[in-house]
Amino acid sequence: MTTHPIRPLAHGDTARNATPxxxxxxxxxxxxxxxxxxxxxxxxxxxxxTRNGEPSRVPDTTSRGLGDATLxxxxxxxxxxxxxxxxxxxxxxxxxxxxxxxxxxDWLVGHEAVHPIADDAELxxxxxxxxxxxxxxxxxxxxxxxxxxxxxALTARPSASxxxxxxxxxxxxxxxxxxxxxxxxxxxxxxxxxxxxxxRTMLAGALGRVSATLPSIRHxxxxxxxxxxxxxxxxxxxxQGDASPPALTQDALAAGKRPPPALLNDVVExxxxxxxxxxxxxxxxxxxxxxxxxxxxxxxxxxxDSSAVAFERSFGVMVSYRYDGQAAx
Numbered sequence: 001m002t003t004h005p006i007r008p009l010a011h012g013d014t015a016r017n018a019t020p021x022x023x024x025x026x027x028x029x030x031x032x033x034x035x036x037x038x039x040x041x042x043x044x045x046x047x048x049x050t051r052n053g054e055p056s057r058v059p060d061t062t063s064r065g066l067g068d069a070t071l072x073x074x075x076x077x078x079x080x081x082x083x084x085x086x087x088x089x090x091x092x093x094x095x096x097x098x099x100x101x102x103x104x105x106d107w108l109v110g111h112e113a114v115h116p117i118a119d120d121a122e123l124x125x126x127x128x129x130x131x132x133x134x135x136x137x138x139x140x141x142x143x144x145x146x147x148x149x150x151x152x153a154l155t156a157r158p159s160a161s162x163x164x165x166x167x168x169x170x171x172x173x174x175x176x177x178x179x180x181x182x183x184x185x186x187x188x189x190x191x192x193x194x195x196x197x198x199x200r201t202m203l204a205g206a207l208g209r210v211s212a213t214l215p216s217i218r219h220x221x222x223x224x225x226x227x228x229x230x231x232x233x234x235x236x237x238x239x240q241g242d243a244s245p246p247a248l249t250q251d252a253l254a255a256g257k258r259p260p261p262a263l264l265n266d267v268v269e270x271x272x273x274x275x276x277x278x279x280x281x282x283x284x285x286x287x288x289x290x291x292x293x294x295x296x297x298x299x300x301x302x303x304x305d306s307s308a309v310a311f312e313r314s315f316g317v318m319v320s321y322r323y324d325g326q327a328a329x
Contacts, residue, residue, distance in 0.1 A: 086139065086147065086196050093205030096134045096149065098127045104144040108134070111149075113187035114225065115162065122166075126151055129172040135209060137202040147193065148202035151185040152210065154178035159223055161304040162318065181210045183323075184223040200293055207323060220323040221298055225305065228284035229314035232271050233259075258315045261302040268300040268317060287319065295321035 096104065105127075109117045117123050126132055131154040136146030153165045154175050159182055164170070183206070188198050210217055234253050248259055248267065259267070275287035291297075297319065304318035305311075 082193060083196055086193060086198065088201050090139065091147070091201060092138045093135055093202070093209060094138065096127065096136045096146070098124055101144055107145050107189070108149060111187055111189040112185065114185040115166065125166070125168065130175050131172045131178060135206040137198060137205060145189065147190055148186070148188040148198045150183055150202055150206050152206065153182040153184055154214070155180045155182055158299070160301060162223055163306060165223065175214060176216055178214070178216055179218045181214065181217045181220045182223050183220070199289060203293060222290060222295070222321045223304070224286050224290065224319050224321060225310060226268065226271070226284055226314040226317050226319050227286060229268065229271055229317055230312070232274065232284065233267065264302045264315070264317055265300045268319065269297065272297050272319065290321040295323050298322035
């Protein structure tokens with residue numbers, strides 16, 4: 001299957017739905033993930049080694065005025081090695097289909113971070129219809145373990161909920177009739193690689209593939225969770241006290257009462273704006289990821305996710321971010 005080199009986005013940072021880990025380049029490092037293991041061991045702090053079967057002493061550099069000054073430099077070198085090993089030029093993006101290996105498909109099921117895949121039938125519904133796409137970001141040393149992947153729905157009209165996209169009884173459309181590409185999940189798969197921008201690289205590659213292969217697509221958007229919304233609302237209510245709207249008081253939020261949709265639209269706009277600011281308010285990682293990668297707020301969708309987890313985190317609110325201008329048309 002043909003692979004396609006990635007071109008990184010112009011701006012951006014890390015991903016909200018993400019988890020990365022290292023993998024070694026086929027040219028030299030037999031197991032690049034071992035670099036991440038070394039990094040984790042260093043961060044855990046110094047430990048006694050052995051010499052001739054006996055524990056050896058860890059030098060007390062603190063007593064010499066050195067502290068742990070050697071650790072940051074070693075950590076920095078390992079971090080640089082991982083960043084080079086997983087640089088966009090070393091990674092490929094390709095479509096994942098139901099014809100791929102069982103181990104790869106099992107990997108998808110085990111690492112889907114946004115909307116869990118319940119069984120094989122649900123997996124096939126995300127892979128098989130022509131109007132559903134999954135792209136993976138691959139390192140040459142890990143052909144069956146993408147370091148990140150994203151799921152896309154091709155639609156002819158804006159989507160109002162995640163249930164609509166994942167419905168078991170929906171009728172697929174001809175991709176040539178689709179005008180909108182909806183990115184509804186981006187997952188990174190290795191915790192040891194967090195902070196290397198793999199979510200951004202995955203997004204850049206998938207946007208490029210959609211632009212190159214689907215000329216009918218006019219708009220590229222997301223259907224994203226807002227995992228920090230309820231915590232942010234509680235923080236805002238505590239700060240505003242009696243000035244909070246009745247539906248957004250601490251008591252109302254604690255009782256689990258869903259704020260009215262009109263009010264949610266207003267507060268979510270402020271919530272998204274806060275995602276790129278610094279301060280003590282809870283920051284939403286999904287909003288920050290998309291805004292820093294060049295997207296803008298498109299729509300607020302109250303009640304778009306009916307799952308219990310979504311209600312607990314955001315009263316079921318989802319947010320659409322628009323990437324027009326990143327895609328070709």
